[in-house]
Amino acid sequence: MRTTARGSNVGSDRGRLHGVVLALGIAALVHAAPAMAGSWHHGLCLGNGDLWRGRVPIDVRNDTSHEVKGRPVGVRVGRGSLQADLVGVHVEALRVCDDTGLELLYNVIGPTGEEVHAGPIAEGSQLVMPADCPAGGTVRYWAYFDNPSAWGVPDWLPATLGVRNGGFEVGDGTEPLGWRSDTMDALHRVAWVDEDPRSGRRCMRTMVDRGAPSTWVATRQAELTITGGARYVMRAWVKARDVEGYAGWYIHVGNEKNFMLIAPMLSGGAGTYAWKEVVAEFTAPVEADRAGLGTVLFGTGTAWFDDISLECLDPARLSAKAGPREALQVTQLGA
Structure with missing residues (x-):
């Protein structure tokens, strides 16, 4: 299972999705809190020369006795405590990366079990991503959003955390979704x-x-x-x-x-x-x-x-929790 997104090298044009070379919007003045300015990740794939103005931190905790590599983990989308506040965010502009800026494949599963690859994310959805985390450790990831110029990604993480559509209620008329x-x-x-x-x-x-x-x-x-x-x-x-x-x-x-x-x-x-x-x-x-x-x-x-x-029946040994939204204020100086 490939879990890193093509074109995930920050500040480099190597391996961009479909060979697209992205440039940072240099005609913008970015205002951010000093603690955040140096850690904001730029050059995420298929940004179409624009910036991501919002992000949510996601901390993955590994309570097992062994390291996990590429293990799928999910965080619920909502406005409650420890949930990822991505309600209404368009999937096309969503990007997930680790703390170094390495981008990851991800998936969004809707409240009824459908994969959401376009349009806004509904409350009760789940963001699924692959985690690398040492035994007994915690690793931070980031979900970036709010780039109105971004193109949608072509690849998704092929992972399912739980039974989808267990009541067979959702489908396209000929076959139930997920089965x-x-x-x-x-x-x-x-x-x-x-x-x-x-x-x-x-x-x-x-x-x-x-x-x-x-x-x-x-x-x-x-x-x-x-x-x-x-x-x-x-x-x-x-x-x-x-x-x-x-x-x-x-x-x-x-x-x-x-x-x-x-x-x-x-x-x-x-x-x-x-x-x-x-x-x-x-x-x-x-x-x-x-x-x-x-x-x-x-x-x-x-x-x-x-x-x-x-x-x-046991407490989750690999879990993810989200922090509050962070925003980048962008002032346009020129065309």
Whole structure:
């Protein structure tokens, strides 16, 4: 996973995104508090010759016993204590860098789980970025904004911290956002439906014809960030009609080398039954850093799936908190 943005060298034109060479706006007089003036980062990528006038400090704390490198961490967007005050900021002008000015790829996840790559950021969103932090240490990062001339970035951090769209409510009309269904055939069919959901307006349905071979046909979500050694509880709901075999949910917990170090199964069993909750508690292996989960109908019949959640039961060992906004006052002296 590449976590640093191309064109992240401050004061240099090497490696700019798409080869664009940026120049600082020299026809501006910048006023800032003396303590801030020397630390304000200029020359951020795709600035179109303009300045970033606002920023938010973000402190990442690593309470584990080992160094983390490129580990995704998120901070909630809002106006509350320790939240990043980026409400209404346009994503196109958002940049994230470390204290040296090295720019990082990032992602913005909206309140309902959608990736936000254009337009204003809503309250309740999450800013996700990769963190490098020593064991027991704290590292500062910066989120810059308010550059009306900035172009949007072309690359985003491919990271998801938690289950997205766990109620299957959000999507484009053909598939729920954040989920991928397996390739189907005439005997194994998956659909995003509005028939008798457990909550909300939508759920998933899998149908396998009698006599069809048993397969792991599923709707899945992958690359969820997991903390090795932490305790988790996964909760989900399943409903069945004439199931032979079993219906339920699965989760695979692993790492880059082995995606399935453990594989708890949440089985609702066979037969016909109304909505029932299935639950699995587990401890992630110490070497685990990711998980994938999804629906299961191993056999035949019809099953419906809804309302999946994955919760860490231990205090966060890698966390991020934001400080108050800082502003740069810019006075234009010439064209």
